[in-house]
Amino acid sequence: xxxxxxxxxxxxxxxxxxxxxxxxxxxxxxxxxxxxxxxxxxxxxxxxxxxxxxxxxxxxxxxxxxxxxxxxxxxxxxxxxxxxxxxxxxxxxxxxxxxxxxxxxxxxxxxxxxxxxxxxxxxxxxxxxxxxxxxxxxxxxxxxxxxxxxxxxxxxxxxxxxxxxxxxxxxxxxxxxxxxxxxxxxxxxxxxxxxxxxxxxxxxxxxxxxxxxxxxxxxxxxxxxxxxxxxxxxxxxxxxxxxxxxxxxxxxxxxxxxxxxxxxxxxxxxxxxxxxxxxxxxxxxxxxxxxxxxxxxxxxxxxxxxxxxxxxxxxxxxxxxxxxxxxxxxxxxxxxxxxxxxxxxx
Numbered sequence: 001x002x003x004x005x006x007x008x009x010x011x012x013x014x015x016x017x018x019x020x021x022x023x024x025x026x027x028x029x030x031x032x033x034x035x036x037x038x039x040x041x042x043x044x045x046x047x048x049x050x051x052x053x054x055x056x057x058x059x060x061x062x063x064x065x066x067x068x069x070x071x072x073x074x075x076x077x078x079x080x081x082x083x084x085x086x087x088x089x090x091x092x093x094x095x096x097x098x099x100x101x102x103x104x105x106x107x108x109x110x111x112x113x114x115x116x117x118x119x120x121x122x123x124x125x126x127x128x129x130x131x132x133x134x135x136x137x138x139x140x141x142x143x144x145x146x147x148x149x150x151x152x153x154x155x156x157x158x159x160x161x162x163x164x165x166x167x168x169x170x171x172x173x174x175x176x177x178x179x180x181x182x183x184x185x186x187x188x189x190x191x192x193x194x195x196x197x198x199x200x201x202x203x204x205x206x207x208x209x210x211x212x213x214x215x216x217x218x219x220x221x222x223x224x225x226x227x228x229x230x231x232x233x234x235x236x237x238x239x240x241x242x243x244x245x246x247x248x249x250x251x252x253x254x255x256x257x258x259x260x261x262x263x264x265x266x267x268x269x270x271x272x273x274x275x276x277x278x279x280x281x282x283x284x285x286x287x288x289x290x291x292x293x294x295x296x297x298x299x300x301x302x303x304x305x306x307x308x309x310x311x312x313x314x315x316x317x318x319x320x321x322x323x324x325x326x327x328x329x330x331x332x333x334x335x336x337x338x339x340x341x342x343x344x345x346x
Contacts, residue, residue, distance in 0.1 A: 001025060002032070005346060006131030007320055008058040012050040016323055018346075019058060021127065023135045024120075031079050031138050032071040033087065038129035039064025039155035039313070040339035042185070042246045043269075045327050047117050051271055055117050062129030063089045063115035064157045064340075066150050069141075076138045084144035086303070088157035089293045091115050091126060091136050103297040105140075130320065132346055142300050145307035152312030155185060155338040156303060158293065159313060163190040163242065164302040166265045166291035167197060172240055174198035179238040181225070181254060183210045183217075186244035186267055188314060188337040191217040194242075196309045202238070204254070213336065217314075231257065236284070238262060248272040255280040255288075265289045313338045319345040 001022040008019035026032055044061035046052050065087040069079045079085055093100050094110035106112070113120055116128030127134075144153055163186055172178055178199040180190045187203070194201040195218030202221040203214035211222040223230045234257040241254055245268040255264060255276070264286065276288065294302065306312065314337045318326050326339040 002133070002135065004127075004131055004133050006060045006127065007323060007346070008060045008127075008130075009048040010058050012048065012055060012057070016048065016061075016130070019060070021058070021060070023127070023133065024122070024124070026071055026073050026135055027137070028073045028075040029137055029139070030073040030135050031069050031076055031085065031141055033065065033067040033085050033134050033136065033141070034070040035065055035067040035129055035132055035134060035343045037066045037151045037154040038062040038341045038343060039158065039315075040318075040323070040326055040330070040341060041155075041158050042330060043158070045330070046271070056119070056125050059117055060127035060130050061116055062131070062341075063087070064154045064159070065115070065129035065134065066144060066154045066157070067134075070133070073138070078138040079141065084146060084150070085141040086144045086153065086157050087115060087129070087134065087136055087141055088161060088299055089115055091140050092121060102295075104295040106293045106295055130323070130341065132343060139296065142296075142303055144303065147307055148310070149312050151317055151340045151342070152315050153303075153306070154340050155189070155313035155315065156306055157299070159185045159189050159338060160306065161294040161299045161302050162186060162267050162291065163244065164193050164305070165294035165298055166242065166267060166289070167193050168298065169291065170240060170263055170265070170289075172197055172199050176200070176239045177202070177237060179204055179234075179241045179254075179257060180219070181241060181243040182245040182268065183207075183214055183337070184244065184246075184333060185313070185335075185338040188217055190242050190244055191219050192311050195219070196305075196311060202234075207333070225253070236260070240265065242267065244268045246270055250275075252277055252280055255286060258284065258286050260284045261286070263287045263289055265291055267291050313340075315340045317342050321345065
């Protein structure tokens with residue numbers, strides 16, 4: 001076993017605190033990563049507090065991991081020591097089901113292994129990126145360009161692929177009008193990707209003060225979603241709406257801004273189920289869709305796209321001791337737009 005250190009929640013009621021633990025030994029097809037940066041995702045809050053489902057404790061959160069390869073297994077060929085590598089929301093899957101064969105390992109129907117709060121195929125808990133090191137099968141580690149700011153790359157492994165995937169899935173691009181609901185960690189990436197793909201992007205937010213920032217990120221228009229008059233001017237305007245809001249909200253007003261045959265995509269994952277009028281969907285042949293991260297090929301495609309277009313997340317780099325202050329600010333929307341932990345502060 002390999003000694004490791006990180007920050008863990010011992011129970012759903014306890015705060016994150018330093019914890020010494022052990023990682024599994026390096027297998028033949030594994031690589032070991034010295035973690036340099038780990039993004040802070042709203043999912044981390046949900047899981048350590050059992051807001052979605054009962055967790056596996058002690059829990060080391062973190063699934064936006066960027067680091068440097070420090071060791072490789074005897075038969076690992078994808079990386080060499082010293083290479084940069086990234087790990088996202090999963091670290092293993094069955095490899096045999098239809099989803100895995102289709103490059104959608106995130107939906108593995110047999111034995112998916114999330115990066116943390118899950119059991120590995122050996123039956124032992126897996127621990128995430130709020131740590132100094134991690135052992136991962138090389139297939140689930142992504143190549144990272146050295147042309148990009150590494151701290152800004154970390155959130156791409158979750159916030160990036162979560163917004164890139166549905167835009168590619170629905171072929172959003174030139175000639176399309178895209179509305180992005182919310183301008184947080186996910187929303188600001190959706191604006192960057194939508195703009196880079198050629199769509200005309202509009203940001204909808206409850207916060208008037210975010211208009212200037214939305215324009216700087218590449219949005220063409222800004223709508224205050226609480227302003228009924230502004231919302232009425234957007235009636236049947238958009239081909240696609242990408243909802244990035246993690247808090248509970250009423251989506252029915254947003255359905256009204258979709259054109260006929262429009263697509264409404266949820267990536268925010270609020271805890272409370274939506275209440276949607278059937279008439280809102282039937283009137284206009286509208287579709288509500290969901291999207292969950294992306295598979296291995298698409299995640300690497302996204303990272304390569306970011307390297308080509310110079311796209312990274314806008315971040316605030318923090319010391320790990322300030323993680324709970326960061327959580328508090330996240331829940332108030334007080335971050336532009338993603339916290340990233342500098343792991344040398346561990």
